[in-house]
Amino acid sequence: MKLGHKTFSKLVTSIACTLTLVFSVNAVAQSGTFRARLSPMPTTPQTVTTITGEGEVILTLEGNTLKVTGDFVGMNSAATMAHVHNGPPAQPGPVVHQLEVTKMTGGEISAVLELTDEQVMALHNNELYIQVHSETNPPGELRGWVFARN
Amino acid sequence: MKIINKNTTRALFTSALVLLLAACNGESTVPADSVASVTFSSQAEEGATAFASNCAACHGASLEGTTLGPLLSGNSFLQRWGTQTPALLLNNIQANMPPGGNDGISDEDYTNIVAHMLSFNGVDTITEALTASTNFEIADNISQVVARRSRPEPEPPQGITVAGTVEKFTPITDAMLENPDPADWPMHRRNYYGHSYSPLSQINTDNVKGMTLAWVWNMYEGDSEPAPLVYGGIMYLINPGNVIQALDAATGELIWENWAGPANRQDMRNIAIYNDKIIQATTDARLIALDARTGEQIWETEVADASKGFSNSSGPIVADGKVILGLAGCARYIPEDCYISAHDANTGELEWRFNTIAKANEPGGDTWGELPDLFRAGGETWITGSYDPDLKLTYWGTAQQKPWVPVSRHLTIDDVGLFTNSTVAVSTDTGELDWFFQHVPAEALDLDEVFERILVNRGDDKLVFSLGKYGILWKNDRVSGEFQDYKETVFQNAFTDIDDKTGLVTYREDIQNAKLNEWTSACPSSAGGKDWHSMTYHPPTGTMIAPLSQTCLENAAREVALVQGGGGLAASRKFFEMPGTDGNLGKIGAYNVDTMEEVWSHQQRASFHTGTMSTGGNLVFVGDLDRRFKAFDVTTGEIVWETRLGTSVQGHPVSFAVDGKQYIAVTAALGGTSPRAVPGVILTEIKYPRSGNAVYVFALPD
Structure with missing residues (x-):
């Protein structure tokens, strides 16, 4: 049975994560471009026509400053709020920043945010997501996790 | 969704009126109970509104069914529910429907919906309102059914409907099945090892661009995921509704057609051929042998009692002279459980059964907590197994425990429920369990590991591969069952750890401890990872190529x-795109079976709806929801050919040769359960006709 490579891989990942943590906390001056694809919140056959739309958000990090620009179209009702949340992929979490959003069914999203060191680390770990709320879907209509842009 | 219920409004108004009159010390001239009186008719009327709001999106406004949900009317409904009671129907839909959640749907609404369904299906001899304990037999209260019992009406087609004879038929032997002629595709995945690989190489990466349509044959409409068989230049094609056709595989000429019944729109994935017989399982859990030359029935036997909910959606494998098949529809709380059974190929006589649910006094029986045997459910074997003629073992995947979440089944995450969600290796001689490996114990999200088992020899290693809804490609030793290795093929966040020595998975804590009506978010969804679409093993390159979904x-x-006759699946579900995939639901992944590393992958927006099929021409074929049928280079993953068919491409591609000419065949089809229903609420921009079942056959020009 040859199984050692995954154990080794996990060890390497653990060391890398630890080094990343140490590095991130002590030296947060990082840069990079990130992207979130906005797509409908979880739907069912009953809600598929009332939770709609799509969009794209580009996020640019300089040091701890995150510039957010994006657009969206096709929501079922006018947007009311947009937020950055903290949660690993596909796992909802709390709001950590507010975003400016056009109060229509389509429009723009923008903000310039100062992230904490922990939030910068969350950004690099794909643990931030953007959520747009609307009049008919107060819990949220569009959502998208933030990943490094290829 | 909030329902405005007229009965509730009326009851509140009546109560208010009574209180008001009482406060005024007056007297009502109308008794309160007569104002609030409820009848079956009034329930049905209210139920029509509730049904339209909560059920019609999947089942159709006229209960006619859609690609998202089955029809709930006519013979299909009667077959499933005719001998049951309104109380059981109510119990079932209250526990399971609608799948997106039942917030705001009251008990009264559910009762009204049942009344509407019964009224729509012709229940007309009762006036008294339904309650949660109404226990008459449904069919007995439909005048038309009662009348039909004494006055038989024209039946749908049964038996031979097109007569003809396959000339020069040579009976197929065990040896021929063990080592199929390269020109043939004589079983579901072509060989006993389940490779879905054809050694034919006339069509290859150099010339596939010139491949064109040779012929097309429209099939009967309904749910369909078929794998045609081709033997001796004849294609044997299973249609929806348990109809088999024999076609000239070079020209598409129909030779014979047989309707085994029931004539419904339900799905059967595969049939088998052995000696001079075509052997089919039916959707109502019968097993039938037809004469391969003429289509005439030779024998028939019952696999399980369809009136108790048992059914088949996949056909048998014939191994060592035995017809071996699984069973579905095992989610009800009844004394009978699911099994794999073996029948004599010449007579249909039962030879053995292997039960997939361990009862309390049996080995593994202590893995179901204190749950009485009656309430141990699940363990369906709804995908056909594989076979090792040397070891005389047949390998099957089993589905998970039912209901889907431990708390719903009155168990905990420690009650692993043998022999569910496992690979089971069963002796073809005796039906005894040789070994098992439970991939995901105490499964908690409707992500089962039931799909095909692919047998691979690498040097002295005899291996079995499987890939379930969690998207994990498992490698086990098929002599001992011992875990060897795994590979995550798509993103999953259900497990926090997979032990790389034992393969033991650890669920995320919130999944382990999920409470009733508590939402848990996880990847992949119940569409898979991977689902019923078979993966292919390409022996020349040692590559496993899988159709995946994100x-x-x-x-x-x-x-x-916990009531007899109850049970079910019992979860509300919502679906969304997998983060990090850029909205690409479809993925084809190629994996080196030695290193388990991904060799290449292709991702696209449209989900894939066929198995993968590879060839000696270094090609792998697959079809998608957006009607595209594609060929990839097995080595590089480059798309080297594609065409567009009449509707979504769904089923299992095959390759065969007639008179030295190679053909590629694939079906376009509808239905397909979760892998279609989930994209149905995400890929809303992809349009395809809601009809168009057909088999398409391609070849190089002469």
């Missing part, structure tokens, strides 16, 4: 009462 779900357990 969606996620939110899941909430519902309460299920």
Whole structure:
């Protein structure tokens, strides 16, 4: 049975994560471009026509400053709020920043945010997501996790 | 969704009126109970509104069914529910429907919906309102059914409907099945090892661009995921509704057609051929042998009692002279459980059964907590197994425990429920369990590991591969069952750890402890990872190439009462795109079976709806929801050919040769359960006709 490579891989990942943590906390001056694809919140056959739309958000990090620009179209009702949340992929979490959003069914999203060191680390770990709320879907209509842009 | 219920409004108004009159010390001239009187008719009327709001999106406004949900009317409904009671129907839909959640749907609404369904299906001899304990037999209260019992009406086609004879038929032997002629595709995945690989190489990466349509044959409409068989230049094609056709595989000429019944729109994935017989399982759990030359029935036997909910959606494998098949529809709380059974190929006589649910006094019986045998459910074997003629073992995947979430089944995450969600290796001689490996114990999200088992020899290693809804490609030793290795083929966040020595998975804590009506978010969704679409093993390159799907779900357990006849699946679900995939639901992944590393992958927006099929021409074929049928270079993953068919491409591609000419065949089809239903709420921009079942056959020009 040859199984050692995954154990080794996990060890390497653990060391890398630890080094990343140490590095991130002590030296947060990082840069990079990130992207979130906005797509409908979880739907069912009953809600598929009332939770709609799509969009794209580009996020640019300089040091701890995150510039957010994006657009969206096709929501079922006018947007009311947009937020950055903290949660690993596909796992909802709390709001950590507010975003400016056009109060229509389509429009723009923008903000310039100062992230904490922990939030910068969350950004690099794909643990931030953007959520747009609307009049008919107060819990949220569009959502998208933030990943490094290829 | 909030329902405005007229009965509730009326009851509140009546109560208010009574209180008002009492406060005024007056007297009502109308008794309160007569104002609030409820009848079956009034329930049905209210139920029509509730049904339209909560059920019609999947089942159709006229209960006619859609690609998202089955029809709930006519013979299909009667077959499933005719001998049952309104109380059981109510119990079932209250626990399971609608799948997206039942917030705001009251007990009264559910009762009204049942009344509407019964009224729509012709229940007309009762006036008294339904209650949660109404226990008459449904069919007995439909005048038309009662009349039909004494006055038989024209039946749908049965037996031979097109007569003809396959000339020069040579009976197929065990040896021929063990080592199929390269020109043939004589079983579901072509060989006993389940490779879905054809050694034919006339069509290859150099010339596939010139491949064109040779012929097309429209099939009967309905749900369909078929794998045609081709033997001796004849294609044997299973249609929806248990119809088999024999076609000239070079020209598409129909030779014979047989209707085994029931004439419904339900799905059967595959049939088998052995000696001079075509052997089919039916959707109502019968097993039938037809004469391969003429289509005439030779024998028939019952596999399980369809009136108790048992059914088949996949056909048998014939191994060592035995017809071996699984069973589906095992989610009900009844004394009978699921099994794999073997029948004599010449007579249909039962030879053995292997039960997939361990009862309390049996080995593994202590893995179901204190749950009485009656309430141990699940363990379906709804995908056909594989066979090792040397070891005389047949390898099957089993589905998970039912209901879907531990709390709904009155168990905990420690009650692993043998022999569910496992690979089982069963002796073809005796039906005894040789070994098992439980991939995901105490499964908690409707992500089962039931799909095909692919047998691979690498040097002295005899291996079995499987890939379930969690998207994990498992490698086990097929002599001992010992875990060897794994590979995550799509993003999954259900497990926090997979032990690389034992393969033991550890669920995320919130999944382990999920409570009733508590939403849990996880990837992949119940569409898979991977689902019923078979992967292919390409022996020349040692590559496993799998059709994968990338969606996620939110899941909430519902309460299920421990009552005989109850049970079900019992979860509310919502679906969404998998983060990090850029909205690409479809993925084809190629994996080196030695290193388990991904060799290449291709991702696209449209989900894939066929198995993968590879060839000696270094090609792998697959079809998608967006009607595209594609060929990839097995080595590089480059798309080297594609065409577009009449509707979504669904089923299992095959390759064969007639008179030295190679053909590629694939079906376009509808239905397909979760892998279609989930994209149905995400890929809303992809349009395809809601009809068009057909088999398409391609070849190089002469």
